[in-house]
Amino acid sequence: MSPPAAIATPAPAAPAVARHRPYEDLQALATGTLFVALGVILFKEAGLLTGGTVGLALLAHYATGVDFGLGYFLVNLPFYVLAWIRMGAAFTLKTFAAVGLLSLMAHLLPLGMAFQHLSPVLAAVLGGLLCGTGMLILFRHRASLGGLNVLVLYLQEHFGWRAGKVQMVLDSLIVLGAFAVADVERIALSVLGAVVLNLTLAVNHKPGRYLAV
Incomplete structure (x- = not known):
């Protein structure tokens, strides 16, 4: 008597990808750019640098x-073409909105806050x-915040390269080019700030870990 045929068990269906609602995207754009603007202000008040188009x-x-706000907005303009071609219209429009918000916040926030004392080390880490x-x-x-962020995200999505690691290499190169306008101590602290920034990304932003879009 032949053994009974194995009953094929259907593979479990892939979980549906949760999509962000428009109000969630708006909240994220406002919150994300506010956090970055505060970090940039700390860097600027301490005379520090960072990578990417923010560093430029x-x-x-x-x-x-x-x-800074005007310079940052202008530096990002050439990268929108790559964003539109490689990442799509929705990504490009969100990035344009984020860049505009960051430029505006970086210009306006100093009008409502000031520092009597700011440790450069604290500014590097907290920023x-x-x-x-x-x-x-x-x-x-x-x-994204435009510029190198567009390139980094493209490389991660199409080649699986970790965004944090690629960004760290590019940012370090930009910071090293700052010897013309800063002393060795400020540059060393700037490297510290860039490492903290990119370790935050490398630990928390990995391909496939976060499915909402």
């Missing part, structure tokens, strides 16, 4: 005195944490 805008601010957390919020809602 800070370099322009230190070298020429141009307003890195705030920027990293804010960027993490934006990444999870399919937005």
Whole structure:
């Protein structure tokens, strides 16, 4: 007597991907850019730098005195083409909104807050944490802060390269280019801030771990 045929067990259905609602995206854009703006203000008040287009805008601010918010908005303009082609219209529009909000917040927040004393070490660590957390919020809602963030997210989505690690390498190169406008101590603290920022991303932003879009 032949053994009974094995009964095929259907594979479990893949869990549905939870999609963010528009009001959730708006809340994330506001919160994420606010966190990053606070981190940038800490960096700027302590005379520190960071990577990405934020770092480029800070370099322009230190070298020429141009307003950070304006410089940051202008530096990001060329990257919208890559974002539109590679990441889609929704991502590009969210990124444009995030860049605009960050530029506005970085300009307006200093009008309502001031520091009597700010330790550069605290500014590096706390600024890195705030920027990293804010960027993490934006990444999870399919937005970014433009510039290198677009390239980093594209590399992660298409090649599986960890966003935090790639961003850390690029940011370190930008910070090392700051010797023209800062002393060794400020640059060392800037590297510390960049490491804290990107470790926050590397630990919390991994491919496939967060499914909401």
